């Protein structure tokens with residue numbers, strides 16, 4: 001086994017992970033280690049491999065090659081909905097709630113990982129689970145929405161339901177795919193505060209994709225830049241200048257996005 005992967009100080013140790021879809025290399029071979037306590041932002045233009053990387057780390061997509069070790073154990077040996085759910089929680093870009101169910105049932109699904117709905121319906125019968133879910137919803141200002149049909153809530157409220165589900169699941173590694181991409185600035189801050197709050201206890205970490213340099217600098221400790229599936233930089237978020245990000249996104253001097261380029265265009269700016 002690779003030495004990085006065997007190091008118990010690493011909460012996540014990925015070695016040589018890569019993924020291609022037919023002709024597209026979604027992720028070039030990548031080594032990545034994350035320590036507990038780190039708050040990691042993933043930046044990069046659309047199609048740069050952010051979702052692919054998050055899904056691989058979450059065990060949702062299998063890499064073509066490479067290995068991921070989480071808290072000393074190989075990810076591929078973990079069972080979805082069981083030991084994997086205790087370690088890793090993934091927030092999808094669309095938040096993935098079931099709109100026709102009551103709020104509380106969507107939240108209880110967090111306890112049961114990927115087995116979700118039927119078992120979450122059953123878990124409504126366990127008062128202890130229910131109390132915990134109701135407590136978290138109350139903390140998020142949703143006490144009066146517990147039994148409301150989820151689709152009746154506003155977008156911002158639904159996002160808090162998804163965060164409540166994650167808080168109930170309480171995984172050590174929170175993976176969030178563009179959690180603030182469709183939110184106004186105030187709501188973006190609130191969601192980031194909640195997400196970093198979940199990760200802000202010993203032994204935990206957050207990895208989230210987002211595009212705002214200000215939010216990255218304020219809420220994250222480390223930033224990883226991806227472009228066309230290739231790692232461009234990995235540094236403390238305090239070092240993320242607007243220039244570095246503009247290069248990553250290939251903004252031209254007028255601040256407009258250049259045509260999505262070839263590898264040569266990327267080489268020109270670097």
Ligand SMILES: Nc1ncnc2c1ncn2[C@@H]1O[C@H](COP(=O)(O)OP(=O)(O)O)[C@@H](O)[C@H]1O
Pocket residue numbers: 021024025026044045046047048049050051052053
């Ligand atoms: N399931 C898939 N099937 C085919 N191509 C995919 C699939 N998922 C991602 N890709 C391709 O892989 C590349 C990286 O995608 P993705 O990880 O979604 O990037 P990002 O999240 O940064 O926008 C893109 O070119 C995308 O079209």
Ligand SMILES: [Mg+2]
Pocket residue numbers: 050051052177
């Ligand atoms: Mg994506």
